[in-house]
Amino acid sequence: MNLTAFQALDSRGVPTICAVLKIKNGTFTATVPSGTTTGKNEAVELRDGGKSFNGKGVSKAVQNVQDIAKKLPKDYSQDAVDNFLISLDATENKSKLGANTTLAISLVIAKANAAENNEPLFSYFSKLSRQTAKIPLPMACIASGDKHSGKCVSIQEFMLLPVKFSTFSACTQAIAEIYYELGKLTAKKTKEALFTDMEGGIVLPFTKAQPTLELITNAIDRAGYSGKVKLALDCAASEFYNEKTKIYNYEGRKLSSDKLSGVYFDLMRDFSIVSIEDPFHEEDFAAFAEFTKKTKPNITVVGDDLLTTNSTRITRAVLQGSCNALLLKPNQIGTVTETLEAAEMARNAGWKVIASHRSGDSEDPFLADLATGLACDAAKIGGPSRGERTAKYNRLLYLEKFHKLKLAKWNG
Ligand code: PEP
Numbered sequence: 001m002n003l004t005a006f007q008a009l010d011s012r013g014v015p016t017i018c019a020v021l022k023i024k025n026g027t028f029t030a031t032v033p034s035g036t037t038t039g040k041n042e043a044v045e046l047r048d049g050g051k052s053f054n055g056k057g058v059s060k061a062v063q064n065v066q067d068i069a070k071k072l073p074k075d076y077s078q079d080a081v082d083n084f085l086i087s088l089d090a091t092e093n094k095s096k097l098g099a100n101t102t103l104a105i106s107l108v109i110a111k112a113n114a115a116e117n118n119e120p121l122f123s124y125f126s127k128l129s130r131q132t133a134k135i136p137l138p139m140a141c142i143a144s145g146d147k148h149s150g151k152c153v154s155i156q157e158f159m160l161l162p163v164k165f166s167t168f169s170a171c172t173q174a175i176a177e178i179y180y181e182l183g184k185l186t187a188k189k190t191k192e193a194l195f196t197d198m199e200g201g202i203v204l205p206f207t208k209a210q211p212t213l214e215l216i217t218n219a220i221d222r223a224g225y226s227g228k229v230k231l232a233l234d235c236a237a238s239e240f241y242n243e244k245t246k247i248y249n250y251e252g253r254k255l256s257s258d259k260l261s262g263v264y265f266d267l268m269r270d271f272s273i274v275s276i277e278d279p280f281h282e283e284d285f286a287a288f289a290e291f292t293k294k295t296k297p298n299i300t301v302v303g304d305d306l307l308t309t310n311s312t313r314i315t316r317a318v319l320q321g322s323c324n325a326l327l328l329k330p331n332q333i334g335t336v337t338e339t340l341e342a343a344e345m346a347r348n349a350g351w352k353v354i355a356s357h358r359s360g361d362s363e364d365p366f367l368a369d370l371a372t373g374l375a376c377d378a379a380k381i382g383g384p385s386r387g388e389r390t391a392k393y394n395r396l397l398y399l400e401k402f403h404k405l406k407l408a409k410w411n412g
């Protein structure tokens with residue numbers, strides 16, 4: 001198989017792997033995304049270490065793709081390739097080959113197979129997952145804190161969720177217009193230049209969630225979308241949890257999980273929040289369960305670092321009732337097949353499935369096709385700026401217009 005790879009850059013300027021596959025129908029590429037606030041149970045990203053690129057090079061992963069290319073099964077169906085990769089790696093967390101190696105191969109195989117079948121990528125994913133394709137609602141990061149913006153709001157992502165629209169293009173328009181208003185309001189508050197955060201939102205001049213949410217709500221009102229656009233948070237609470245003291249350091253306050261839960265209830269009372277991701281640290285299945293029970297049915301509780309797209313962890317969360325939505329990140333697990341399995345498990349439990357980009361992403365829009373083919377309820381694709389984020393918006397706009405696909409509905 002004419003499969004190779006090279007070291008490319010992601011949106012943070014950090015190396016990532018891009019697989020290149022030549023078949024008679026053409027040449028296909030797939031670029032792997034990468035997280036900044038990665039869950040400790042995610043599959044391993046193979047990095048070179050050493051001095052160059054601060055140790056973040058991926059030349060070993062590139063070499064792995066080249067070595068594996070010679071051994072891949074002749075039948076390069078998704079199943080056959082992914083199962084081959086899983087057994088060649090033979091570790092729980094892809095630590096031998098690297099999940100960046102395996103996902104690069106798995107994704108480029110998906111693109112080549114779709115082309116061989118003469119079908120768009122979303123339709124290939126739709127058939128594999130036996131779902132009727134639909135466009136996911138955009139979960140749009142409009143402002144962020146913690147490690148995604150360099151400012152010190154503890155909550156990592158403040159997102160817009162346009163729930164009262166019937167088309168993706170109308171959702172996109174609302175998000176863009178709110179973004180313009182938020183930019184104007186921010187400019188009035190600070191003399192600093194306006195900065196874009198890692199996921200295409202705006203860096204706000206606050207250190208607390210309350211004023212951040214007030215300004216965003218103000219922007220929604222001024223843009224004329226109050227009631228139509230709701231709010232979603234990614235707390236990424238592992239980032240402000242101290243494992244030694246078992247205490248959260250939230251906005252400079254030392255809080256137990258009970259007190260932290262109280263903070264979230266205050267925010268839910270004051271703002272139209274409908275979804276909260278990772279409200280507690282990544283091992284606290286019990287606190288998640290308590291929170292899910294208390295907030296039912298108004299709030300969608302999303303597991304990201306808690307679940308890491310991993311079927312063992314999803315099973316545990318289903319049994320304990322720890323959440324009611326899965327954040328689906330292919331690079332947390334390392335193959336298309338395992339990503340599909342995770343989505344299916346979540347669906348079978350009656351959960352929502354929310355596909356997600358990473359803070360280190362690329363102009364490769366595969367996530368738009370994956371989320372559409374798997375009929376995800378929503379997709380975290382960032383704010384309406386930065387090319388790697390707009391690549392996903394623009395692909396979804398294209399799919400809506402030229403494949404006449406319907407928009408998902410947010411139930412709850
Ligand atoms: C997230 O935490 O949901 C996220 C997209 O950020 P990262 O890619 O840094 O994990």
Ligand code: MG
Pocket residue numbers: 234236277278304305
């Ligand atoms: Mg998250």
